[in-house]
Amino acid sequence: MRIIEAEEVRRGLPWDALEAGLERMFREGCEAPLRHRHPLPQPDAPEGMLLLMPAWELPGTPGRRHSGVKIVHVLPGNGARGLPAVQASYLLSDAGTGEALALLDGGELTDRRTAAASTLAGRFLARPDSRRLLVLGAGRVGAALAEAWCARFPIAEVAIWSRRAEPAAALAARLASHGLPARAAATPDPRGFDIVSTATLSEVPLVRGAEVDPGTHVDLVGTFRPTMRESDSALLARATLVVDTRAGGLAEAGDVVQAIAEGAITEAHVAADLAQLCRGQHPGRQDAREVTVFKSVGWAGEDLAAAILACRAA
Structure with missing residues (x-):
């Protein structure tokens, strides 16, 4: 072995x-x-x-x-x-x-497959000309997400935010030392960004639907239990919502589970899972001003x- x-x-x-x-x-x-x-x-x-x-x-x-x-x-x-x-x-x-x-x-x-699943979904859901990336979370997954998005899209700016300023500054400096256009962000405000990628363990919304610009793709990665969430219900209600798997998303994704419990969406609001995108059974993004969301909890496959x-x- x-x-x-x-x-x-x-x-x-x-x-x-x-x-x-x-x-x-x-x-x-x-x-x-x-x-x-x-x-x-x-x-x-x-x-x-x-x-x-x-x-x-x-x-x-x-x-x-x-x-x-x-x-x-x-x-x-x-x-x-x-x-x-x-x-x-x-x-x-x-x-x-x-x-x-x-x-x-x-x-x-785990870090690399998680980030690659996000960019795979992003090929169908993010605008191909996306240039401004906001990453919420300065841990290992946040670092992998920044690298992966920069490798697959024409990213000209990477903003890193975390609850404590020091980790965000440290990760931004490390990414910049490897040639990525990274800086620390003072707030998690998503306005002005083309892609927002979250890698936190938050139990309260960080990305709010009212603050997301038309055309933005939101990539929700960090939370994996029903009690955790990184977005509010308003974001999911206004977005084309895709999950990595329906079974996992409806059982474990707090962003989805809580939005359903609050009455903002129903299970039918999940437009597709990632397999359906890869098989051509759902077209993904259809309009430049469409807000899209990919919610992953991780799939053993x-x-x-x-x-x-x-x-x-x-």
Whole structure:
């Protein structure tokens, strides 16, 4: 069994190839149950969580069939220990024999597949001439989102915002040192931006529908529980809304779940999922002034596609 560390995962998942791999997986499909969620009580820290995300390719898939599972520990108390709150590993196996093929760094895998799923959706939903990007959140996913959007769109300005100014300034400086047109933003105000990409763990709206300009694409990434949200109901009500998967979006996406509970939208307001965009079953954006929203909570099929690609490249 191969051990594939974070830097090797990163090299094996260039944005264009990763996006193509995700598109193929969404188009062709795989078996991917909703994530298994288990509480992890901690004696001297906030309760943690163990997430298991399995997926396997369907019989008849060309070439070797793969299965995989991502094991994620979410431990909020790790911040006090100087450790990331999320720790993840991915085990890739041969679905026919059960042979373990590779153990991959799950953090790097997750960051990159998450950002690539956003830009894949953005190909259908964002204006092709989008030039101004606002990223809310200055963590690892926020950094990956900034890199991915700049790689796939003609971005001339990247504004980074976080609740604390220091992380936003640090990330903006790091991105700028790699040649990206990044700066720190003082507020999360979305006005004037073509793409707004959010990567926070907020439980209160940060992006409000009344403040979003016509033609904007909003990419909601950070929240993954029904109690969390990064947008208000007014935004979803005025937007063409696409989710990564209907099952995940309607069960786990707080932005969607809470907007339905408030009566602002119904389940029928979800115009499409990402598979339908990739299969040509929904056209995506149809007007330059249309407001579009992509809400993702993460799909285990994305992890499987990324792990296969990284393993082949290693």
